[in-house]
Amino acid sequence: MKSQKAYEKVFSFEFFPPKTDEGAEKLRKAREALAELKPKFFSVTYGAGGSTQARTLDTVLEIQRDARFEAAPHLSCIGSTREHIREILELYRNNGIRHIVALRGDMPSGMRGEPGELRYANELVEFIRQETGDHFFIEVAAYPEMHPQAPSYEKDLENFKRKVDAGADSAITQYFYNADAYYHFVDSCEKMGVTLPIVPGIMPITNYTQLARFSDACGADIPRWIRKRLEGFGDDSAAIRAFGEDVVTRLCEKLLEAGAPGLHFYTMNQAGPTLAIWNNLGLGGR
Template identity: 60%
Template sequence: MTAKRISFEFFPPKTSEGLEKLLGVQQQLLARKPAFFSCTYGAGGSTRDNTLNTVAQLREHHADTAPHLSCIGEGREELVKLINGYRDSGVTRIVALRGDLPSGMGYAQGELKYADDLVRLIREVSGDHFTLEVAAYPEMHPQARSFADDIAHFKRKIDAGANAGLTQYFYNADAYGFFMDALQKQGCDAPVYPGIMPILNVANLIRFSNTCGADIPRWLASKLNDLKDDEVAVRAFGTEIVTRLCERLLAMGAPGLHFYTMNQAAPTLKVLDNLGL
């Protein structure tokens, strides 16, 4: 069987203590030989400096680290500076996103409005230097006008020069299968890696899901509601559910898995142990 690609996502810590802890988490996850780590970029570039610093620290351990880069709220000149800076520092992979504006700022009429615009800019500035990952939404982006429009937009990102997709997290494997079928019908055969979110805290999961449009199936929400006051039970049940989801996705032909670690090692490691990865 072809080896499956595994990758892990972090968010930039706000303190030096948080960064030190994150580097310890990285060391635990490095043992699983991930293809890369990624590091998120706050709305409107609000965590730009922390992202730059975190990426530099993660790369000191000889780990391929992909900074997230979003174009909303950023000028073209500043984006070119960031792209060149990453290239010059040896970064070879970027997660290229449209991104969000900080709360209350409305929609920016910037020079680059969509992720495919950013992909084209990166290719214009740096050629094929970077492997470019872009976002995919098996349950449809919450701002998309229709599922067909969302499929077309993903294909535009690939046609602009992106190499692969990383999905928003989901708990319905059929959503991924339908998404991949729809892409293939449009002649798009780029690899799309499912994003996997461990279940750690019920209130946080519901809040995240409401924000990003990820669906929590009714049966799963009901079970989690019954367990919500018992953190140990929530995590044990969550590990079982996420393991089953990953098993099915890999059986369906998913080329690998991208884990949203929430800057913790143990929940992801338990799933990987269950999967034998």
């Protein structure tokens, strides 16, 4: 973990594109509340197979118009073509965007089709560099507990290194609740000569059913003791939130004390849970 301490601490928040006008207004309010914390950037997700492309763009451009903050759209390559990705990159460049989260992505649920001209995230990173040079600061994904589709931990590390070697500037991890998984991942990367910033992804706990579903889908482990406590609260949402806030605050404290180069919060378009954790950490308005 020593080399991670050398990097500036970067704090950022992630949103998903709203589907309705009501959702858009809710997101604006959440963004304004979180803007008080002066994050480095706001990222915006991109649906499976690029299914939310237009809404992602609208949300990103709204953030970008606020000169105080940097917008970082997600861009996935699965099911797409080089020409289509080239058009998106040009659109972002023309709108002053200089930060991208480059991902392989997933095909929409229930759909089968060609994986596209670029099949993996490292190919997408390489393509972005070929097309735009150093215009974009490129984030990639990291999986401390292993990507759910990786054949082994070692193969997953090799895949991560390919993304770094292709030109990534920084990485954001899948969320996790076991700090040791993050430490081990960072140490394993350093042994391979990979020393870029690896920022922990943080998921506040507010709804156990939803969290369990997300975690099963993405391969994030919920430690047994956390599962048992959450199950024991039943439908007591206030108790779940209070317990979740305490667990995630302690996790963030451990990570920052150990030298993690910042935190990236998966907000689920809500300000409250992230604000509570932030205030517990005493980070103030940066």
